[in-house]
Amino acid sequence: MTLAPLIRRLQAIVGNAYALHRPEDLIVYEQDALMVSRHKPDLVVLPDTTQQVSEVVRAVRELGLPIVPRGAGTGLAGGAIPERGGVVVALTRMTRVHDIDPISKTAVVEAGLVNADLTAMLEPYGLFFAPDPGSQVAATIGGNVANNAGGPHCLAYGVTSNHVLGLEVVLADGTVTWVGSRALDEPGYDLTGILVGSEGTFGIVTKAIVRLLARREAVRTLLAIYDTMDAACEAASAVIASGIVPEALEIIDGMSMRAVNKTLQAGFPEDAEAALLIEVEGLAESVPVLIERIEAICHRQGARRIQTAATAQDRMGLWKGRKHAYGALGKLARRAIMLDVCAPRSHLARIMRQITEAGTRLNIQVANFFHAGDGNLHPNLLFEFDDNSPEYARVVATTEDIMWACIAVGGTITGEHGLGMEKREYLGWMNSDADIAAMKRVRDAFDPDGAMNPDKVFPTGRPVHGTIPSVRAAGGADR
Amino acid sequence: MIRTMPVIPEVETCIHCGLCLNQCPTYRLTHLETASPRGRIYLIEAASHGRLDVTSGVADHLYLCLACRACETACPSGVQYGRVAEAARDVLGPPGRPFQRAMVRFALRHLMPHPGRLRSVAAVIRFYQRSGLAALALRLLPRRLRRPAALLPEASTRFYTPEAEVLPAIGEPRARVAFLTGCAMSLFFAEINEATLRLLRRNGCEVVLPQNQACCGALNIHNGEVASARAMARRNVDAFPVDVDAILTNAAGCGAAMKEYGHLLGDDPDYRERAERFSTLVRDTGEFLAALGLRNSPKATDRVVTYQDPCHLAHGQGVRAQPRALLAALPGTTLREMVASDRCCGSAGIYNFLQPETSDALLAEKMEAIRATGASVVVAPNPGCMMQLRYGVRRFGVPVRVAHLMDLLDEAGA
Numbered sequence: 014m015t016l017a018p019l020i021r022r023l024q025a026i027v028g029n030a031y032a033l034h035r036p037e038d039l040i041v042y043e044q045d046a047l048m049v050s051r052h053k054p055d056l057v058v059l060p061d062t063t064q065q066v067s068e069v070v071r072a073v074r075e076l077g078l079p080i081v082p083r084g085a086g087t088g089l090a091g092g093a094i095p096e097r098g099g100v101v102v103a104l105t106r107m108t109r110v111h112d113i114d115p116i117s118k119t120a121v122v123e124a125g126l127v128n129a130d131l132t133a134m135l136e137p138y139g140l141f142f143a144p145d146p147g148s149q150v151a152a153t154i155g156g157n158v159a160n161n162a163g164g165p166h167c168l169a170y171g172v173t174s175n176h177v178l179g180l181e182v183v184l185a186d187g188t189v190t191w192v193g194s195r196a197l198d199e200p201g202y203d204l205t206g207i208l209v210g211s212e213g214t215f216g217i218v219t220k221a222i223v224r225l226l227a228r229r230e231a232v233r234t235l236l237a238i239y240d241t242m243d244a245a246c247e248a249a250s251a252v253i254a255s256g257i258v259p260e261a262l263e264i265i266d267g268m269s270m271r272a273v274n275k276t277l278q279a280g281f282p283e284d285a286e287a288a289l290l291i292e293v294e295g296l297a298e299s300v301p302v303l304i305e306r307i308e309a310i311c312h313r314q315g316a317r318r319i320q321t322a323a324t325a326q327d328r329m330g331l332w333k334g335r336k337h338a339y340g341a342l343g344k345l346a347r348r349a350i351m352l353d354v355c356a357p358r359s360h361l362a363r364i365m366r367q368i369t370e371a372g373t374r375l376n377i378q379v380a381n382f383f384h385a386g387d388g389n390l391h392p393n394l395l396f397e398f399d400d401n402s403p404e405y406a407r408v409v410a411t412t413e414d415i416m417w418a419c420i421a422v423g424g425t426i427t428g429e430h431g432l433g434m435e436k437r438e439y440l441g442w443m444n445s446d447a448d449i450a451a452m453k454r455v456r457d458a459f460d461p462d463g464a465m466n467p468d469k470v471f472p473t474g475r476p477v478h479g480t481i482p483s484v485r486a487a488g489g490a491d492r
Numbered sequence: 493m494i495r496t497m498p499v500i501p502e503v504e505t506c507i508h509c510g511l512c513l514n515q516c517p518t519y520r521l522t523h524l525e526t527a528s529p530r531g532r533i534y535l536i537e538a539a540s541h542g543r544l545d546v547t548s549g550v551a552d553h554l555y556l557c558l559a560c561r562a563c564e565t566a567c568p569s570g571v572q573y574g575r576v577a578e579a580a581r582d583v584l585g586p587p588g589r590p591f592q593r594a595m596v597r598f599a600l601r602h603l604m605p606h607p608g609r610l611r612s613v614a615a616v617i618r619f620y621q622r623s624g625l626a627a628l629a630l631r632l633l634p635r636r637l638r639r640p641a642a643l644l645p646e647a648s649t650r651f652y653t654p655e656a657e658v659l660p661a662i663g664e665p666r667a668r669v670a671f672l673t674g675c676a677m678s679l680f681f682a683e684i685n686e687a688t689l690r691l692l693r694r695n696g697c698e699v700v701l702p703q704n705q706a707c708c709g710a711l712n713i714h715n716g717e718v719a720s721a722r723a724m725a726r727r728n729v730d731a732f733p734v735d736v737d738a739i740l741t742n743a744a745g746c747g748a749a750m751k752e753y754g755h756l757l758g759d760d761p762d763y764r765e766r767a768e769r770f771s772t773l774v775r776d777t778g779e780f781l782a783a784l785g786l787r788n789s790p791k792a793t794d795r796v797v798t799y800q801d802p803c804h805l806a807h808g809q810g811v812r813a814q815p816r817a818l819l820a821a822l823p824g825t826t827l828r829e830m831v832a833s834d835r836c837c838g839s840a841g842i843y844n845f846l847q848p849e850t851s852d853a854l855l856a857e858k859m860e861a862i863r864a865t866g867a868s869v870v871v872a873p874n875p876g877c878m879m880q881l882r883y884g885v886r887r888f889g890v891p892v893r894v895a896h897l898m899d900l901l902d903e904a905g906a
Contacts, residue, residue, distance in 0.1 A: 030522075033524075035549055036544060036545070036547075037526070037535060037544060037547060037549040037550045037553060038524075038526055038549070040534065040535065040538050040543070040544055041525040041526050041530075041531040041534045041535060042525060043534075044508060044534070045508075045510075046507075046508050046509050046510055048507060048508050059523060059524070085510055085513055085514070086510055086525065087509065087510040087511075087513075103523075103525075105523035105524075106523045108523075125523065127514050129514070130514070148509065148510065148511065150511055150514060150515070150566070151510045151511050151512075151513045151514045152510075273568070275570060276567070276568060276569065276570040277568070337511070337568030338568070339507075339509055339568070340507060340509040340511055340567065340568025340569045341568045341569055341570075342507060342569070343505045343506060343507040343509075343568070343569025343570070343571070344505070344569055344570060347504050348507070349507050
């Protein structure tokens with residue numbers, strides 16, 4: 014099929030500079046932040062308005078090509094990889110903020126706006142957008158919505174779905190529609206709820222009505238340093254068990270802290286095996302009391318040392334260090350895959366031991382930094398070979414062992430990164446055939462042709478990676 | 493033009509996390525992955541592994557980069573994109589369309605390495621500016637050529653020529669330093685070189701001005717002429733003494749380049765060690781003076797200044813606090829930070845001549861950020877930034893003086 018007429022039509026819609034068709038323009042859209050898979054799109058188009066998105070969708074669908082929506086491409090599950098080719102619709106040009114309402118604490122923003130840019134804009138109002146994924150300095154609101162992104166502060170504030178009131182969506186036939194509204198209670202179906210986390214398979218989100226939160230009066234951050242991962246996990250469980258819900262409760266292991274220290278002066282210790290990064294926000298009177306209680310628990314759980322961030326700069330340093338941890342792994346190995354799994358918080362120490370064992374057994378180095386407070390784990394598998402090497406089977410096996418261990422204790426196979434390509438074949442490990450069929454019927458209602466971000470989320474029945482089959486054929490959840 | 497791209501090992505450190513994207517000035521303008529550091533690395537990697545032909549389109553993407561190195565500040569993994577860009581551009585050759593490329597190559601190969609020839613060119617520019625021809629040209633030239641004509645900075649009334657090879661310290665000696673007089677600084681900012689030397693000497697520095705020094709080679713390194721840059725680096729390594737406390741420059745771009753001589757000459761067994769030694773001695777004058785401490789109490793002047801971080805000082809050398817500390821030492825001077833002071837102004841060596849659209853867009857943002865501070869002086873300790881900001885002042889009518897840090901310190905008698 015010649016694409017020339019489509020290219021001309023797309024150029025007419027978005028302008029020549031933003032309808033990409035040359036090999037050197039397309040190739041960079043083969044991949045997102047999932048390093049182990051790449052597929053070249055047939056075309057890439059970057060619309061500037063909702064109207065343009067709608068026209069683009071109509072034009073592409075008339076030719077029957079699939080559409081893959083894309084934000085900044087910081088997703089770690091391959092959700093923006095155009096596996097079947099087709100047209101990548103990147104929303105990165107749509108960065109406008111249409112309205113900030115400081116009284117009702119809402120804003121209407123375009124999908125391509127960068128998460129951290131929104132929060133920076135809200136600074137003068139004393140407001141912020143709560144979801145703060147590690148990639149927030151680059152990731153877009155649209156991408157956050159598509160993957161129901163989390164972040165360290167989700168522990169207290171909830172994930173993206175708790176902060177989106179409404180969405181403007183371009184459906185698979187080009188229809189532009191709004192779901193939800195500024196009102197907190199909408200009549201009818203909660204379509205906003207099912208669109209958030211739909212990974213671009215229901216349509217293209219072009220605008221979001223987001224909820225904003227007011228900055229608290231006081232904030233304190235501490236780093237409790239431990240000699241073993243076990244002790245750090247027990248301490249995190251103890252904090253939660255005491256009834257305190259900090260705004261953030263993270264664990265970062267020694268390998269990751271040392272990697273971060275190589276590029277940043279984050280203030281992490283060089284000689285610890287694990288550290289808890291805890292943040293408490295609230296009233297000026299209550300915060301010191303809480304911090305004191307948390308410090309006491311940490312000490313009781315064998316903390317070798319506790320350091321509190323004395324200045325705002327120290328605090329920013331610790332958080333920057335935490336959020337740069339994934340990128341810093343580039344210092345340790347050529348390739349890294351950040352897994353995203355969950356385990357109940359009462360099982361943290363046990364599951365972390367199992368993760369270590371899986372890595373040792375399969376000879377894959379594993380670095381860990383994770384949201385201990387809500388049991389959302391991020392084991393990072395480090396390796397030197399390419400994904401088309403036979404050795405990659407060990408990476409698959411480690412991934413599967415870790416997921417299986419989480420499921421066995423009542424956890425899940427993804428917390429905040431989505432299923433994308435990476436985890437789709439494992440949906441059946443968590444859900445029955447009937448569950449999956451029900452989800453598919455919802456998808457079909459939005460996109461009967463399966464043209465929007467095809468082959469994502471749902472199992473395809475193909476090998477889990479390239480030609481590598483699942484090592485653990487076990488599946489079929491009977492909960 | 494189809495060439496093969498060798499494997500650039502530095503590229504392997506990138507794990508495609510994308511945290512650099514929104515810190516890259518060209519990505520912020522275009523929102524295209526090809527205009528981002530991660531995208532450029534992807535292109536280089538794909539070309540090295542035979543998955544992509546090195547077409548002129550690839551060269552265009554790699555030359556849209558300002559080489560500001562803001563991505564290095566952003567990168568959690570410590571990818572030194574500056575080095576990646578230099579290596580890739582060396583394969584591609586100089587930027588631009590064939591005629592432009594030939595001009596750039598000629599200038600880089602046959603003018604930059606020769607201080608005498610550079611001086612002659614600057615003398616022609618000076619004649620052109622003083623004779624009134626420049627004013628005429630700005631009116632008569634075709635529109636396409638008016639912008640480059642307007643960008644051209646005013647040549648100094650006199651070029652900087654060292655009066656001796658060693659200038660003694662004034663008062664009790666505290667340090668012995670060598671000084672790179674620089675090409676742009678000598679020919680377009682001679683009075684700043686003079687101010688710098690007065691300031692250094694008043695602060696107890698004996699200053700060595702090596703006779704046989706050459707341009708630092710930064711422009712050559714950034715524009716695909718690494719071989720000639722190496723020759724210039726060797727000449728400087730030979731010319732400069734190393735029995736000094738520091739080798740100083742008042743140009744951020746030169747400092748960043750000379751701090752990398754060890755890397756540049758890393759494959760040259762005859763020069764490697766000396767180049768490394770040279771690089772460890774290199775300091776920006778602001779960096780050096782902040783560490784040394786000002787000896788005299790400066791005069792007070794009530795004013796608001798704002799500070800533009802030269803990319804190759806902030807991102808290239810990590811020097812941010814020191815110039816600000818020196819400004820803070822000036823009584824009456826209030827530093828009011830602009831938004832994104834470490835974002836490139838669009839100067840970037842010869843970038844403003846070769847990429848007018850991108851350069852102008854960045855300059856417009858920058859001038860707005862400066863205007864918003866209400867400052868009467870913008871300090872930008874690098875010749876390229878100063879030329880660009882002075883052009884911005886004229887073009888956008890922002891009532892602000894563009895000064896070098898050394899200017900203000902010298903004027904205050906520090």
